Amino acid sequence: MDTNTTVQALCAGLSAAQVAAVRAPLDRPLLLVACPGAGKTRTLVTRMAYLVAAERLPAERALLVTFSRTAVEEAKERLLQLSRTPGMPPALSRALLQCRVRTLHGLGRELLRAASFGEWERVCGRVPVPRRVEAAERLAIIREAMELCEQQGTNTGAGANGGRESERSVLEMIAATAAAANTDDARIANNEFSETVDLTDERGNTERRRAVLQMSHDIAERKAALVAPVDVSTLSPEARARLHLNDIVYAYYERWLQQLNCIDYDDMIAMPRKLLGASAPVRQRLQRGVAALFVDEFQDTSTAQLRLLQAILRHTGAHLCAAGDDDQSIYGWRNAQPAFMTEFHTHFPNPHRIFLTCNHRSTGQIVRCSDGLIRHNRQRIRKAMVLPEDAPADGGEPVRVHRYATAADEDADLARQLQQLHQQHGARWRDMAVLCRLSKPLEAVRAALQARDIPLAGADQAKTVARSAAVDAALRIDDQRRESAWAAAAASARPVLALIELLVNERDVKMMSCACAAFAPEMHALTRACIAREAQRAGGEALMQTVRRMIRHPERYFRPPRGVRGVAEEEAAAHGGLSMRLAPNQLSACKALAQAYEALRAHAREHGARISLSQLVAAAQDVARRAPHQQRHRHGDSEYGGRALRNLCQNVEREVATAALEQIDEEGVGGGDDAALFRGLMRVAHPPTAPTTAFQNATLAANLPADDRRHWLLPLSAMLHKLHQVLQDGPAALHRTRRREAVDAVAVSTIHNAKGKQWRYVFVVRLVEGICPLSVWFGEIEEERRLLYVAMTRAMHRCTLSAAYEEETGDSTESNQPSRFLAELKAAHCVLEQRRKGVVESEERRLAAQAARKPKRLRCQAAAPTS
Numbered sequence: 001m002d003t004n005t006t007v008q009a010l011c012a013g014l015s016a017a018q019v020a021a022v023r024a025p026l027d028r029p030l031l032l033v034a035c036p037g038a039g040k041t042r043t044l045v046t047r048m049a050y051l052v053a054a055e056r057l058p059a060e061r062a063l064l065v066t067f068s069r070t071a072v073e074e075a076k077e078r079l080l081q082l083s084r085t086p087g088m089p090p091a092l093s094r095a096l097l098q099c100r101v102r103t104l105h106g107l108g109r110e111l112l113r114a115a116s117f118g119e120w121e122r123v124c125g126r127v128p129v130p131r132r133v134e135a136a137e138r139l140a141i142i143r144e145a146m147e148l149c150e151q152q153g154t155n156t157g158a159g160a161n162g163g164r165e166s167e168r169s170v171l172e173m174i175a176a177t178a179a180a181a182n183t184d185d186a187r188i189a190n191n192e193f194s195e196t197v198d199l200t201d202e203r204g205n206t207e208r209r210r211a212v213l214q215m216s217h218d219i220a221e222r223k224a225a226l227v228a229p230v231d232v233s234t235l236s237p238e239a240r241a242r243l244h245l246n247d248i249v250y251a252y253y254e255r256w257l258q259q260l261n262c263i264d265y266d267d268m269i270a271m272p273r274k275l276l277g278a279s280a281p282v283r284q285r286l287q288r289g290v291a292a293l294f295v296d297e298f299q300d301t302s303t304a305q306l307r308l309l310q311a312i313l314r315h316t317g318a319h320l321c322a323a324g325d326d327d328q329s330i331y332g333w334r335n336a337q338p339a340f341m342t343e344f345h346t347h348f349p350n351p352h353r354i355f356l357t358c359n360h361r362s363t364g365q366i367v368r369c370s371d372g373l374i375r376h377n378r379q380r381i382r383k384a385m386v387l388p389e390d391a392p393a394d395g396g397e398p399v400r401v402h403r404y405a406t407a408a409d410e411d412a413d414l415a416r417q418l419q420q421l422h423q424q425h426g427a428r429w430r431d432m433a434v435l436c437r438l439s440k441p442l443e444a445v446r447a448a449l450q451a452r453d454i455p456l457a458g459a460d461q462a463k464t465v466a467r468s469a470a471v472d473a474a475l476r477i478d479d480q481r482r483e484s485a486w487a488a489a490a491a492s493a494r495p496v497l498a499l500i501e502l503l504v505n506e507r508d509v510k511m512m513s514c515a516c517a518a519f520a521p522e523m524h525a526l527t528r529a530c531i532a533r534e535a536q537r538a539g540g541e542a543l544m545q546t547v548r549r550m551i552r553h554p555e556r557y558f559r560p561p562r563g564v565r566g567v568a569e570e571e572a573a574a575h576g577g578l579s580m581r582l583a584p585n586q587l588s589a590c591k592a593l594a595q596a597y598e599a600l601r602a603h604a605r606e607h608g609a610r611i612s613l614s615q616l617v618a619a620a621q622d623v624a625r626r627a628p629h630q631q632r633h634r635h636g637d638s639e640y641g642g643r644a645l646r647n648l649c650q651n652v653e654r655e656v657a658t659a660a661l662e663q664i665d666e667e668g669v670g671g672g673d674d675a676a677l678f679r680g681l682m683r684v685a686h687p688p689t690a691p692t693t694a695f696q697n698a699t700l701a702a703n704l705p706a707d708d709r710r711h712w713l714l715p716l717s718a719m720l721h722k723l724h725q726v727l728q729d730g731p732a733a734l735h736r737t738r739r740r741e742a743v744d745a746v747a748v749s750t751i752h753n754a755k756g757k758q759w760r761y762v763f764v765v766r767l768v769e770g771i772c773p774l775s776v777w778f779g780e781i782e783e784e785r786r787l788l789y790v791a792m793t794r795a796m797h798r799c800t801l802s803a804a805y806e807e808e809t810g811d812s813t814e815s816n817q818p819s820r821f822l823a824e825l826k827a828a829h830c831v832l833e834q835r836r837k838g839v840v841e842s843e844e845r846r847l848a849a850q851a852a853r854k855p856k857r858l859r860c861q862a863a864a865p866t867s
């Protein structure tokens with residue numbers, strides 16, 4: 001098939017504007033300004049295919065980035081569909097599956113992985129691989145810094161002096177954090193910062209919450225602008241006195257992130273950008289992977305993200321094709337800047353702009369009603385949403401606006417309408433969605449719908465199911481065998497895992513003690529404490545390095561055996577040894593530990609990237625068997641137990657690998673090759689709760705040749721983590737892989753989560769002041785209006801908006817004002833219905849009574865009017 005025919009097949013069914021976008025020349029950046037339902041994702045992926053087919057773009061160098069995982073899934077699905085277009089040459093079909101689709105954060109993570117150990121430390125100030133700080137942790141740290149600054153009389157408002165005093169004391173704290181490492185460790189160990197911040201009070205307009213969020217926003221802004229926090233320790237007292245509160249909180253927050261070896265969401269964008277300037281491997285990784293960059297949902301771009309995109313284009317010279325709708329920008333709280341759409345030309349010079357304004361999704365009435373609403377916004381690219389030529393301008397039903405006396409009435413009537421659509425109009429549950437501005441009010445809605453047996457799901461209308469039987473069969477794990485293997489393995493696991501743990505984590509005293517119990521049982525607690533103190537004195541040296549140093553200079557650390565003359569204690573201390581030296585037998589204990597450790601380390605080095613957890617376990621078992629004390633103290637490590645542990649490890653390995661494969665299968669792109677498997681392993685290999693991961697990785701990486709580090713570092717951590725979990729929780733833990741499966745259920749979701757989706761019937765509930773628009777938001781009324789616009793434009797066939805005058809909250813009843821946006825809807829495209837409590841209730845009672853009497857007749861009866 002020639003290229004022209006292929007292109008024709010690709011563009012079949014597209015509108016003229018969409019075809020123009022697909023075939024636009026490559027010499028200038030391209031911006032597609034689209035309306036809801038204009039098919040921008042479809043156009044973007046078709047352009048990708050067009051460039052691959054007609055412009056010889058290597059598919060693996062076509063990269064589409066977007067801003068949420070759902071959007072990634074959606075784009076991959078579209079690529080898959082496109083690859084199955086009838087008449088598509090098989091080579092092109094295969095090539096399309098090689099196109100890469102990522103969230104921008106995912107791309108950032110990928111680039112971070114290409115950085116070397118040293119670059120991580122030098123450019124990012126972290127040890128690979130850092131953990132991502134939880135949202136609650138972030139807010140807790142910010143709040144703590146602000147409260148510390150507020151203490152001692154800042155509440156005087158004008159009391160600048162009191163404020164300055166306390167701010168200064170926080171500055172001292174920041175400067176002293178490095179010195180106070182012990183306290184910090186204790187706080188980290190106690191997980192103090194994972195305390196959850198009260199974010200449930202979504203309607204509460206509390207000043208503190210607002211201030212903390214605003215500060216968090218300010219920190220994000222600074223990070224977006226790559227503003228480094230001040231280094232307090234280098235400032236003069238005068239300079240410190242001039243610092244603003246926000247500078248102090250930012251410095252405090254960053255200091256803590258470094259202490260915790262964490263990065264935040266913004267770092268996943270800002271750090272790759274820094275690394276692009278500083279690291280050749282990161283640049284090369286990027287250059288290999290990007291010749292054309294496609295950005296979907298461009299209106300959600302934040303300042304930092306824009307800069308990363310610019311850096312990518314600068315370093316690769318790639319073609320840019322962005323698509324977005326400024327009217328659907330709803331992530332202002334994540335620093336999204338719809339203005340980047342209007343000012344596109346200032347960031348990407350000489351662009352080509354194409355408008356896609358035809359809504360292929362909704363009826364004429366929905367399109368006109370929602371278009372009338374969004375026209376109240378001023379900061380927007382002027383565009384009129386239109387319908388396809390063959391669609392009637394006033395087609396479909398008008399938008400329904402329902403008002404109720406109470407929220408309970410609203411929910412009861414909602415349930416009735418959903419049931420009616422399902423039972424009398426044959427609609428599937430999955431064709432319906434209930435959307436709300438906030439998640440909290442949805443709790444009551446869910447309860448009301450569940451009470452009436454309506455199946456519910458989230459916006460993705462999928463549920464988590466256990467791993468499929470096919471995968472189980474592939475794993476060939478038989479429950480009974482696993483059960484007994486687990487028992488035997490658990491019994492023999494401790495000494496073996498202790499040694500592996502020590503290899504993985506050379507700085508953790510607890511791990512060393514654990515390993516000592518098996519390989520150097522004679523070692524006293526005092527000796528272990530001395531090793532730890534010596535390592536600390538040497539600036540955080542690896543524990544085993546300290547042990548080696550002590551073995552090299554026994555005269556400084558150990559008393560000589562009886563009858564042998566040694567150096568005086570004062571002299572030993574003067575040479576940097578211990579002032580109180582350890583008993584002579586402690587030297588042999590140290591040697592036993594070092595010997596076992598070296599044997600395992602040599603094994604790991606020898607096998608490098610090819611070693612698996614079960615091989616490592618086998619090696620550790622071998623070392624354990626040869627350890628001198630093992631002959632004296634048999635500790636029940638039966639041969640069966642040893643074998644069982646190796647089997648268990650193999651199962652764990654298979655499980656981790658299968659989880660990776662499943663993930664790759666679900667993503668559908670790039671499956672099969674080793675690189676994809678490895679990427680998948682990397683993803684599942686992220687033990688979320690292991691506090692020592694960073695150190696583990698650091699030490700292990702130091703132990704391995706550079707090339708081997710990335711190949712098994714994280715997978716091994718994951719497997720060890722899983723093995724611990726299995727040993728702790730029993731065999732059931734081995735069987736926990738889950739996946740998402742589509743269900744026939746009504747989507748109940750926040751508007752944010754519904755973005756990019758569509759349903760035949762959409763119900764937007766709780767449209768009252770304080771919820772939509774949300775009163776606590778920072779005056780962003782236009783963003784609130786955009787949210788309602790997004791919600792309405794999800795509807796294909798019917799859109800129902802509702803509000804109630806009263807809502808019961810606990811013991812009290814709150815009165816509500818209907819949302820101001822309802823008054824902005826044009827009367828010509830909507831019908832207002834005042835639904836009274838009595839009518840709804842009596843109708844329900846009547847139907848229920850009728851159902852009890854004549855269930856068969858009820859099924860074919862037409863709906864009775866209720867208003």
Ligand SMILES: Nc1ncnc2c1ncn2[C@@H]1O[C@H](COP(=O)(O)OP(=O)(O)OP(=O)(O)O)[C@@H](O)[C@H]1O
Pocket residue numbers: 013014015018034035036037038039040041042043325328360361755756757793
């Ligand atoms: N040329 C077309 N002809 C007919 N239907 C189309 C056309 N283009 C897109 N559609 C349909 O319109 C609907 C909306 O498309 P799509 O979801 O790609 O739009 P979108 O611009 O991403 O929407 P939104 O921004 O609102 O999420 C889909 O059902 C899609 O199949």
